[in-house]
Amino acid sequence: MAEHLLVSIGKARFSDPDRHLIPFVNDIEQDKFLNDIENTPHAFVLACLMDRQIKAERAWSIPYRIKDIVGSFNIDDLASVSLEEYKNIFNRNILHRFNDIMAEVFYSAVQDIKVKYNGDASLIWSNNPSSAKVVYEFLQFKGSGKKIATMAANILARQFKIPFSDYYSIDISPDVHILRVMRRTGLVDSNADLDSIIYKARELNPEFPGIIDFSCWETGRTWCRPNNPNCNECIIRDDCKKVIF
Ligand code: SF4
Structure with missing residues (x-):
């Protein structure tokens, strides 16, 4: 065939072979932030997890808005914010359609990145991983699913040009x-x-x-x-x- x-x-x-800026939100400042997977890889992971049941641009803008509200995007600073405070932030600013649920997803992912990945989300895709490993790691986050996990792996491979040992x-x-x-x-x-x-x-x-x-x-x-x-x-x-x- x-x-x-x-x-x-x-x-x-x-x-x-060239990596181009991905227009996740169509706002240059926010897109630079989301594309900076060398310095803030958790912004990309958290944005992927927010991408449910609302327009993609709105979902992908959530990490940047939280950075503004918290005043930092350092993983230790994000991890020091309580679940109740995240719920307040999401509801007060109407960040998502399902603010309580997505505040829990955000909080839980921040804790996972801090504890499981020692604060460095790029460990999910470092060292030439298999595609199954990366999809599996994304599936472990609360609120994730096959669609989010494969979308994340796809963006990492195709657009961020992260090397994988296979793409099956x-x-x-x-x-x-x-x-x-x-x-x-x-x-x-x-x-x-x-x-x-x-x-x-x-x-x-x-x-x-x-x-x-x-x-x-x-x-x-x-x-x-x-x-x-x-x-x-x-x-x-x-x-x-x-x-x-
Ligand atoms: S516009 Fe749609 S229907 Fe038309 S050729 Fe392209 S894919 Fe096919």
Whole structure:
């Protein structure tokens, strides 16, 4: 079977050796902070854990807002804040849709990073780990799940260019854009669920299923909009069945 364009484009993006600033929030100060995984790797981990049930930009802005409120992002300072105080911070500033729950997730992750990783969250991905190890470590955080864990591993591998010993366990983490593109291309049925999409991505590129994550997302956000998809200019138009429903 010929390689699908989504895979070829994903591989081309992955082979770019340069690391670019990831526009998590589309705010230069906040994005620099979240991209600084050498100095504040826990900001990236905590932002991943906040990315549930609200718009991604809002979720990823939470660590920066807490830094402003606490006046520090040093892990010891964050760990000295009590759970009750985090609940107050989240509720007072309406940081999330589920403020009590996400305050607990934040508090618990800070304690884990301080105790389990000696304050250095980058130990999760240091020393050329296997993809399964990194996904497993992210799954251990309270409030995490397969979607968050594979998203985190995907960003570390593809965008932060962290070396892994393999990429087999990095699945695609489907969002609305990815779901729409996979259905319209005809790669999956028009009513396919998230699990079907994960397995189709494994079939397309078993050694790194998540490699199509970004090419799907980019296609969905740029050309394959919910209404009036721009098929004429779409980068995968030659490999798409254009199942518009
Ligand atoms: S060719 Fe059209 S339907 Fe197919 S992915 Fe691109 S915009 Fe969507």
